Amino acid sequence: MKRSSVYDCSMLELDKHHQERGNITVVENGYTIPFDVKRVYYLYDIPGGESRGGHAHKELHQLIVAVSGSFNVMLDDGNVRRTFTLNRPYQGLLVVPGIWRTLDDFSSGSVCLVLASMLYSETDYIRKYDQFLKYKNEI
Template sequence: MKTTLNNIQYIDFPVVKDYRGNLAFIQEGAIPYNFKRIYYLFDVPSGAERGGHAHIEQNEILIALSGSFDVVLDDGESKKKYTLNRPATGLHIVDGIWRELTNFSSGAICLVIAEDVYNEADYIRDYQEFLSYKKG
């Protein structure tokens, strides 16, 4: 299946509201794949960018646990910017989509729920190579 930006979606996670503080949770069945790795980005310097790659066979969900940041997604034909700033909302990025993370606020934390363990062979890190890959 050729993935496009039409395959990108927000996922709202359940929140238990309480006067002592809210609790959001993610459990089995809440996301459209089984995950094997969770990692997070923090202390991103002002003006720095993260991402700059696509995955061949991996879904990911990005969540702004604290602060905010922008996610610029590119399917090889069009681009769209998503701003993440709510800890109970994730952005589901399917395979075959180039991503760049920019505009991190001070104290921003980006949580990533990855479908599989780290595998360098799954990454496309060169944009021209990505465009060739998308053309098939």
């Protein structure tokens, strides 16, 4: 999705079921999110001032959730940048392919859960910003 823009990315309100004993949020393949989850990972114990991400994907879709604490996600399509603050475990940021992303400003004890549409593939990554811009401008 070379032509994707930051406006193709959006916050999703996930189902939140409140019970006296606690809340539960459910994510279902192809229903709650527009892709099937093939990989799940989470980031935690991020030292203050550190950032994560700093790359783009050619084909991978992701749903990023702050299951605990908060952090910012800056999205960049090569022309426009948008920053989202994630701080609710029942909301997720849907990120489409062809978008540069950087995560930063992690609060103490924050946990970032990522649901991904593909298994890990190094060839799907664009890790240098100048190569990302070149990729986005190719016809």
